[in-house]
Amino acid sequence: MSTSTTAEATRESSRVALITCHLFPSLWDDDFPLRDALRARGVTVDVVRWDDMAADWPSYDAAILRSPWDYVARRDDFVAWAYKVPRLLNPAPVVEWNTDKRYLHELAAAGVPITPTTYVGPGEVWNPPSDGEWVVKPTISAGSQDTGRYALPAQLAAAEAHVARLTAAGRTAMIQPYLSAVDTAGETALLYFPDASGKLTFSHAARKGPMLTATGGGAIDPGSEDISARTPSPDELETASKVLAAIPSRFPNLLYARIDVIPGPDGTPLLVELELTEPSLFLLTAPSAATRLAEAIIARL
Known part of the structure; x- marks a missing residue:
């Protein structure tokens, strides 16, 4: 045969x-x-x-x-x-x-430029900054559940209550500066699938529009995202390469990776999230992407 x-x-x-x-x-x-x-x-x-x-x-x-x-x-x-x-x-x-976003700390230690992040666990006290816009969310979440955006000092009480609510429930809160570039440039999601040799290779990218348009927490319907095809910049591809290189070696032969970046204050793309578990792959924005992923799956059968 x-x-x-x-x-x-x-x-x-x-x-x-x-x-x-x-x-x-x-x-x-x-x-x-x-x-x-x-x-x-x-x-x-x-x-x-x-x-x-x-x-x-x-x-x-x-x-x-x-x-x-x-x-x-x-x-x-x-x-x-x-x-x-x-x-x-x-x-x-x-x-x-990957289902606990404290992995960002490990990637930052490996040299990946990430959104600056403060973690507050159960029994710990958050010392909030004096001003600025901040995002509060749990380290374990999906679809922006229990995520809120707060302007300090005006909304300090609400931000503190959000952190306290998460930690009182035994969860770890993470606090990050709100990156204003998401309101204009949006967020870039870079998708990587295995090539014929099994190495993760860039497949396609998508632009995600802002979702936290109002203060407060709660679940956000995935269908509410503004998604469109995007060509990533050389800087975004460089950041994504650093992320891939920093993925722990104990995780070989990944089937897919999604790397979400937003420009920081100086324009450098910062990692917001590395999604290796259950990310939307935005296959509808790239007609040939599903074929590439299907072939990668078939190669492993």
């Missing part, structure tokens, strides 16, 4: 689970192109909730995390579940590390 015939037979006998949650039982619509690209190549694709007790995870040749966005309140359960799923992409150790 020829190599091409063997590969075709492998695809047609393969089963892949695209993992979601009860909020998006048929997937988030941005993942439809990936589902369709895999099916077009003969792969059987099931859409499965991460907490589906009836799911037969060992029966899948790969399980791909896509939109399990209700895990935040049950993050420990989510991580424990991930360790029980064979052939999970990206795998459980990545999930454990």
Whole structure:
């Protein structure tokens, strides 16, 4: 049997689970192109909730995390579940590390330019700055849940109450300066998928418009984001390269990475978030991206 015939037979006998949650039982619509690209190549694709007790995870040749966005309140359960799923992409150790934004501290220590961040854990006291605009959010969140923007000193009491509310619930708060460039330039999300050798390579980028347009916390509907295709600048690509180089070596063979950057006060792109667990991949903004990702998945079956 020829190599091409063997590969075709492998695809047609393969089963892949695209993992979601009860909020998006048929997937988030941005993942439809990936589902369709895999099916077009003969792969059987099931859409499965991460907490589906009836799911037969060992029966899948790969399980791909896509939109399990209700895990935040049950993050420990989510991580424990991930360790029980064979052939999970990206795998459980990545999930454990990347679902707590304290990973930014590790990346900053490795030389990545990040948004300056202060962490306040349970039992700790926040010493707020005297002025400026600041973002308060928990280190474990998705979809900008429980995130607020505050102008100090006018909204100091509200900002302090937000931090206190998070820490009283046993959560760690993170406080960052609001980067005003997001109101004009927006946020750039750079997507990386494996090339033929398995190395993460730039695929496409998207512009995300501002979301925190008013003070206060709460969940933000992913569909409210203003998303469009974008060509990243050389400086943004350079920052992204530094981020990729700083990803701990214990996490090889990643299936995807999304690197979100915003220009800092001096114009240098600063890392806002490195998403290796369940990011929107903005496949609808780049027609060939789903094909590239599908081929990368098939190469691992």
